[in-house]
Amino acid sequence: MSHAVTDAPDEGSAASQAKSKKAKLSEGKKAERRLGWLLCAPAAIVMLAVTGYPIVYSIWLSLQRYDLRFPGEQEFVGFDNYIAVLTNSYWWTAFGTTMLITVVTVAIEFVLGMALALVMHRTLVGRGLVRTVALIPYGIVTVAAAFSWYYAWTPETGYLANLLAEGGAPLTEYGPSLLIIALAEVWKTTPFMALLLMAGLALVPDDLMRAASMDGANAWQRFTKVMLPVMKPAILVAVLFRTLDAFRIFDNIFVLTGGSNDTSSVSMQTYNNLIKGLNLGIGSAMAVLIFLTVALIAFVFVKGFGTAAPGSDDGGKR
């Protein structure tokens, strides 16, 4: 009883203390926020300088008639460059080719990458060796790897070309060229996919798989009904990264076909106009279109598939 009586005034003062603390806290919070901004500032400024500025500059360029061969004729033309690009069949052919390569390679990479990730995840003996070996293709410079594929498919001298019928020159035809480009892409980037997926696999608790087998799931059901849904965020990140990368494919095509026989990608078309053709206006318009497509893909992935952005995983609730 005596406790209760002496406690009462204490509680009152504690309450008032809490109130004054609140005011103080907001003061402290302000300082904290200021410090936060200050700490972020250098990074933010560098980011703006190296990404923001070029983006804005290329958007500005894309609204100009600006051909370096005729520098005197520079003028503001509004969306004329975009109309020129979007009504051109070369652009749409390149766009279709790029899309085809993107969808096919990412799909194959996902399946192979998942298999590889499962192997690496389960490997008990020589885990380090298995992982290193699996990652070798990813460690090779793309251009170097592309040249090795190029020479392999060169008639007469290439070891793969010799497997084909006499006189076959696969890199001179549309279909075979695309197949080889896709093959080179898949070979090169599957390890990356596997690595990202393996990180996702590590997030699936063992107990969950054990619970599923107790609940009567066979290996395939455990994989599709428990493992895949639980690692969905990791899968989406992996597939998104690869899709964005694949859509900007350049080096493999540049080396393997040089864009002949309609195998050129949107990035190659941009390069041809911007660097080879010195047409800064058209080239920039293409670059901006690629940027918009990539942004759209990212948006569709994040919104449409209902995954959280990387790093903002909310533990399965939505």
Next chain:
Amino acid sequence: MAEIVLDKVTKRYPDGAQAVSEMNIEIADGEFIILVGPSGCGKSTALNMIAGLEDISGGELRIDGQRANEKSPKDRDIAMVFQSYALYPHMSVRENMAFPLRLAKVDDATVNEKVEEAAQILDLNQHLDRRPANLSGGQRQRVAMGRAIVRSPKAFLMDEPLSNLDAKLRGQMRTSVSKLQKQLAVTTVYVTHDQTEAMTLGDRVVVLRGGHVQQIGSPQFLYEQPANLFVAGFIGSPSMNFVPGTLEDGVLKSVLGTTVLTDRVRRLVEAAGGPREVIAGIRPEHFEDVSLVDEKHREAGATFRSTVDVLESMGAEKYAYFSLDEQLTGSEELAELAADAGSADVPGSGSTIVTRLDAASAAAEGRELEVWFDPERLQLFDPKSGKNLTFDG
């Protein structure tokens, strides 16, 4: 529903370590059996072998009379509740509970009916459409139970299902698990390291140590007739007091004074061919403040005097702690028990006597107290083998 028989079941790992050695347990249909022991005693391994999550290296597991060693978990028709609950985070509570039924290709109407029924039993009706991430610990635990009971399996396996809950909730859930098991009357194997759960839940308790079964019996029997030092120390809270002593002509000499053994105890020790050096064990509740013992009993009992080190008043009773000069050494089992209780890390806690006294006791810290105990309650152990010399099973 089924009976489960472990016939010399053994688990040997590739590196030669033996997690479970020739375990023999016969679990009757509908029985609630507890596997208890300190960490690393093989209780979870044993459970996983029954579940089929770990291979059996030797011996035979029979479920309903059929050999089950080679059956995969899904063919054993056993449900399991995990310590982590292992709820599927991407499914709602309803889907979580329906999952085993969906896998068994049960039609929608039946699935719904069974899930609703289980939710009713576990009081989860309002939460069926929520995700596990939005539930409290106790609710998650109930969902895990629900997932186990929906498909009416032959048996339940529970791997420390309550250890992730806070103390109060654990107490409540303990009661409801017990009720649920009685209501469903399904064979249940329950693994825990908590001797309170073991004592309160099980029809029978299996005490394990280092992969070996120490003793199997009803909780009361294990409490009254522990087969060895390990079981004696493990069962009961606070645990049994152990003091070294010397036995001569039916008289025990120890820090508790010179105690004349009762006829029954004496006969048992002689029959067991006990050595001269023994470890005497007596439970805290078998002590009493001498002033509260009536004349008649006082005559039959023994007393000792010592200074009360620490006194804990629990309201309904008082715990008085006494320090002892003499150290107990040489018993591997006692060392393991101390390690498990964590007392090995606490300095100076090695040799105290804990007594539970009536709340009316006038005991006070730092004052001398005369404490009475009944020699009939003494248990004597062989310090080398740990065997209970007064075992009367």
